[in-house]
Ligand SMILES: O=C(O)/C=C/c1cccc(O)c1O
């Protein structure tokens with residue numbers, strides 16, 4: 650068995666927006682480093698921890714964690730809609746995680762959005778290039794599980810994955826500090842409330858309206874005119890240091906309300922990183938082998954890409 654990790658921010662504005670050439674090139678170079686790491690590792694199985702932005706999971710019934718036994722993209726922001734190739738190990742992973750005391754849901758019809766799909770597209774070209782087990786981690790819909798539970802999810806997954814005779818790549822998708830205009834239940838309009846409760850399969854017009862709102866927010870944010878929370882590079886750098894420290898119990902100290910206040914409503918996407926790094930830690934001490942960070946207003950993201958592997 651072996652484990653390796655790529656954790657990276659995502660932003661639909663990278664694929665569907667128009668960031669300046671210099672920013673696009675800089676992010677592409679960072680992604681290339683991760684892609685080379687992955688190519689060299691040549692994973693046989695990918696376990697991808699990802700959030701959702703009210704495209705596949707809704708307040709009608711919102712789990713904290715869900716393991717996909719089958720999955721397909723909804724195609725928001727033009728993301729890949731090819732069905733995932735979910736391997737048989739997904740059911741075993743669910744069994745192992747739940748038996749370990751982590752109450753994950755399972756889905757035989759998981760719908761995923763850009764947050765799950767973008768890293769797979771960037772690293773492999775397609776979501777179907779590798780067998781992928783998708784693991785949803787609630788990152789936008791309060792209330793949130795304590796961070797300790799996210800760590801335990803990752804550790805339970807990691808303990809199972811280390812029993813496999815396979816090269817397994819762990820992916821965490823999202824973060825770091827950011828506050829894109831994803832509607833919040835307590836401030837939602839009637840129309841937004843309907844979306845948050847069950848906005849499955851929106852009309853093309855509703856989808857386009859939603860995407861346009863995000864694109865307009867990015868333009869305004871870059872011009873210093875958006876009504877969203879600032880990025881917080883200091884918070885982001887401290888979080889990256891915790892990841893690199895290898896002491897995953899330090900994740901437990903993060904409190905949801907403090908995170909939101911310091912680093913925006915969508916900072917909770919770092920929960921996917923916490924799960925992935927905690928899974929990696931079950932293979933022993935690890936080392937971060939590359940780390941990119943840049944606060945990027947045009948992408949509405951404290952944008953980071955890290956790779957890590959066990960110390961041999
Ligand atoms: O509106 C959405 O669905 C989310 C947009 C977004 C924008 C910037 C960074 C992110 O992580 C996002 O998910």
Ligand SMILES: [Fe+2]
Nearest residue numbers: 764823915918
């Ligand atoms: Fe996101």
